[in-house]
Amino acid sequence: YQASLFLGQAGLAEEAEASRSEAFRCVRLAVEKGVELAARPVRAALPEPKWREVRVEAPPRIDFGGGWSDTPPFCFDWGGTVLNAALELNGEYPIRAVIRVLDEPVVRCAADGAVTQYRSREEVMAPPSPGCPFAIHRVALQMLGVPECGLEISTEVALPMGSGLGTSSILAATVLRGLSELYGLSLDAGELSDQVMCLEQRMTTGGGWQDQAGGIFPGVKLITSGPGLHQRLRVQPIGWSSERQAEFSSRFVLHYTGIRRIAKGLLTQVVGRYLAREVATIQVLHSIKTLAVEMAYAMREGEWDHLGRLMRRHWELNQILDPHTTNAPINRLLHELDPYLAGAKLAGAGGGGFLMLVARSPEAAAAMKLHLSRAAGKSYEFRIATGGLRVHTLLE
CATH class of the missing domain: 3.30.70.890 (GHMP kinase, C-terminal domain)
Known part of the structure; x- marks a missing residue:
């Protein structure tokens, strides 16, 4: 990255951008290296589903302090510390995903009223275009495996876009949790947080662990991690009466x-x-x-x-x-x-x-x-x- 600054000052804009992109690619690769499941080969096909339908609902999070310290590569070098809280808003969990088995051999994706479907594994595995409303759906399947049976992934966030409540990361957690439950894949809370961080790097949106951890783990809690590529989260409820x-x-x-x-x-x-x-x-x-x-x-x-x-x-x-x-x-x-x-x-x-x-x-x-x-x-x-x-x- 520092080389990109030098090249930019020298007027070599194309070379500077290439160097900068390489720096962020290294960050993405470091995140994937630290995620245990990311090191596994992508499945050619998922196992037979255990359920016909799985619904996952999640709370948003508010962050009191420490946000940014959870973001790679700072957290890899120094560890992160964040105080946040999961909330019900207006009496509900507003972040939702529904994973449903279909009789028709397609992958159908729906997000806040928009719907599309893919008829081949190659279509699902293709990189999502920038701004694609189904990027989370597709990258989740790219990470866990494309099913042989028909599948519908439907998501909804009943909050304004750009709310600052971590909704994109938490929505990714609901999709990954729903898929793992549908197919009987083992994925505990810490692994789920890791997988979301990996998913966001693949989507090029980046991000750390505090958004998804804020929704995955309940209540008000202090979350810390130590240095290292694998961010092991230590979740400490504040313990108030x-x-x-x-x-x-x-x-x-x-x-x-x-x-x-x-x-x-x-x-x-x-x-x-x-x-x-x-x-x-x-x-x-x-x-x-x-x-x-x-x-x-x-x-x-x-x-x-x-x-x-x-x-x-x-x-x-x-x-x-x-x-x-x-x-x-x-x-x-x-x-x-x-x-x-x-x-x-x-x-x-x-x-x-x-x-x-x-x-x-x-x-x-x-x-x-x-x-x-x-x-x-x-x-x-x-x-x-x-x-x-x-x-x-x-x-x-």
């Missing part, structure tokens, strides 16, 4: 801003800055790991004002990584809400999506909700999800 959780829920507000942003371009920029060994980027990535640990302590002890201060600091560090993390409408809304706020940050990569708001008191939270009811976007009712992925199977 029901009273402490109720205190949090009375102060926390989740609001969709109505602004969308896709993380792929931003992720490439941040990874590129790390590969270039920019000092500020490296310092921020280490700092947000520490903030995630401090946030977990604050939540466990009910130190809500301190949690708010830590979120404010994290928000500042996110803007060092990328100044476009925020924008004028978001800054204006945060300024209006400041009298009620202990702290706030955008979920995910920022630039839009959902705002995570911690109020100074339950009364301030109520006043903030009233203010937001007159603002753009929509506030969501939430509950901490306690069950991880939900899997339903049908024989007929």
Whole structure:
């Protein structure tokens, strides 16, 4: 990657792009090397299905601290630390996949109303075109194997695109989990997280492990990994009481801003800055790991004002990584809400999506909700999800 910077300064644009692409290819190969199942040969055909239909539902995640530290190659060098939570939104798990056996020998893919079908293994195995709505479906089959019987993979995300709630990664987890359940393939939670990271690298969207881990593992938890190509996740629930959780829920507000942003371009920029060994980027990535640990302590002890201060600091560090993390409408809304706020940050990569708001008191939270009811976007009712992925199977 550093060679690409030198070549670019020399005016050799084509050579610089080739060098840059090779750097990201090396990251992708490192991810695949670290995933146990990725080293297995692709199956010519999957075994006979155990079920006629498998439905998988998943919660989205919100990330309080440490997001970006889970992203390769930083996590390969230093390990990652993330504090996040799985949520029910408006009383449901909004990320869903249905895998169904068909009598007709085709692979049919459906995603949010769009439908297509493939009649040969070669069609399924071909690289998806950029922006293909069925990329997750096809790459999942490329990784686990193309079935000989007919198959339908249908997915739905009942959330806005670019929400910042990790929906793409978690949707990939539901598809991989559904396929493994349908065909009786062994895939535990850690392996599932690994497979999603591998899938996203193959799709060229990149990404780390915190999005899918946030939905796969229930509740509020501190997730850590050590250095190395195989990212072994250690999941530690924060261990708060029901009273402490109720205190949090009375102060926390989740609001969709109505602004969308896709993380792929931003992720490439941040990874590129790390590969270039920019000092500020490296310092921020280490700092947000520490903030995630401090946030977990604050939540466990009910130190809500301190949690708010830590979120404010994290928000500042996110803007060092990328100044476009925020924008004028978001800054204006945060300024209006400041009298009620202990702290706030955008979920995910920022630039839009959902705002995570911690109020100074339950009364301030109520006043903030009233203010937001007159603002753009929509506030969501939430509950901490306690069950991880939900899997339903049908024989007929």
